[in-house]
Amino acid sequence: MKGIIVFPIENSRSCAGKWLHNNRFWFCPREFTTLKGMTADMKRIIAAIILTMASTSAVFAPSSARPNPNRAESNNTLALIVTGINKNAKDRQTKDKAVADLRSFLLNNTSIKRDRLAVLANSRSLARTASDVSTAENIEEQIDAFATSVNPADRFIFYYMGQANIVADKLRLNLPGADITHEQLTKWLSRIKASSILIVLDCPGAGLAVKALSGEGRIVLAGCTADQHYSTRFSTYFVPALGENKSDTDNDGKVSLLEAFTSASRQLDDFYRSMGLLKTETPQLEDNGDGAPSDKPWRFKQDKTDGAAASKFFLSSKK
Ligand SMILES: [Ca+2]
Numbered sequence: 503m504k505g506i507i508v509f510p511i512e513n514s515r516s517c518a519g520k521w522l523h524n525n526r527f528w529f530c531p532r533e534f535t536t537l538k539g540m541t542a543d544m545k546r547i548i549a550a551i552i553l554t555m556a557s558t559s560a561v562f563a564p565s566s567a568r569p570n571p572n573r574a575e576s577n578n579t580l581a582l583i584v585t586g587i588n589k590n591a592k593d594r595q596t597k598d599k600a601v602a603d604l605r606s607f608l609l610n611n612t613s614i615k616r617d618r619l620a621v622l623a624n625s626r627s628l629a630r631t632a633s634d635v636s637t638a639e640n641i642e643e644q645i646d647a648f649a650t651s652v653n654p655a656d657r658f659i660f661y662y663m664g665q666a667n668i669v670a671d672k673l674r675l676n677l678p679g680a681d682i683t684h685e686q687l688t689k690w691l692s693r694i695k696a697s698s699i700l701i702v703l704d705c706p707g708a709g710l711a712v713k714a715l716s717g718e719g720r721i722v723l724a725g726c727t728a729d730q731h732y733s734t735r736f737s738t739y740f741v742p743a744l745g746e747n748k749s750d751t752d753n754d755g756k757v758s759l760l761e762a763f764t765s766a767s768r769q770l771d772d773f774y775r776s777m778g779l780l781k782t783e784t785p786q787l788e789d790n791g792d793g794a795p796s797d798k799p800w801r802f803k804q805d806k807t808d809g810a811a812a813s814k815f816f817l818s819s820k821k
């Protein structure tokens with residue numbers, strides 16, 4: 503019975519320890535005896551005081567029930583998907599489909615709102631519907647737009663799939679117009695003050711950028727290592743895996759980022775094995791902030807390296 507208040511009549515010092523206990527005021531039995539001797543008017547006055555205090559009992563609520571001024575206002579997810587130029591028609595088609603599928607998944611299967619999802623694609627891309635061209639200027643502008651609206655409790659996703667190459671130890675994302683280096687991207691993304699950031703680079707040589715992009719509260723996925731320079735297929739398997747029930751290997755009803763990554767990695771293994779090809783892409787995951795990725799994060803409990811944060815990161819709001 504929260505809010506029952508009993509009011510000491512006199513000698514409050516003797517009852518001081520009983521004034522407030524378990525968020526309630528209590529009578530001191532001795533003073534209760536004194537109350538019996540009061541006139542009717544005095545009792546009415548006391549009753550009025552008790553009622554007034556009862557109506558304001560929230561004042562005495564525990565601090566945990568009060569609004570926390572430090573609590574962030576929201577925990578939305580914001581996402582920027584980028585795809586660059588691609589001279590190989592078949593590869594371009596595959597990437598465009600993955601971009602369209604990712605956009606559709608984020609809008610239909612997660613809590614991401616339409617105005618918090620941006621897609622930037624090259625002008626020939628089928629994925630260009632409702633998107634701007636993926637120039638360096640537009641990417642920086644979009645990141646800055648998100649940087650001004652993001653709250654610390656929000657999550658932010660940057661997802662690049664396309665072509666890239668390494669020049670002078672820098673990964674260059676191949677975009678319409680000027681390329682951008684992973685250093686430029688790192689600098690721009692540092693403006694996003696979200697407590698949880700997912701960065702996916704599905705492009706040749708992606709592993710080179712992992713160290714620079716990693717950090718506290720960040721999960722970085724790379725489609726392949728720094729030494730692998732062929733076009734990657736990671737998103738072809740990873741994007742569908744985000745929404746597939748079969749990815750949910752621990753049967754908790756949700757697909758974690760780690761489960762989707764694991765499914766994509768195993769399907770890639772199967773693809774190269776079935777085609778009799780030498781595997782030219784080994785996906786990497788870094789989520790413990792030390793800059794060194796793992797290609798077997800599903801072993802995080804044994805290896806004590808990356809995978810724990812990704813196992814708790816969920817995108818889909820429904821199975
Ligand atoms: Ca699961």
Ligand SMILES: [Ca+2]
Pocket residue numbers: 788789790791792793794795796807808
């Ligand atoms: Ca690591």
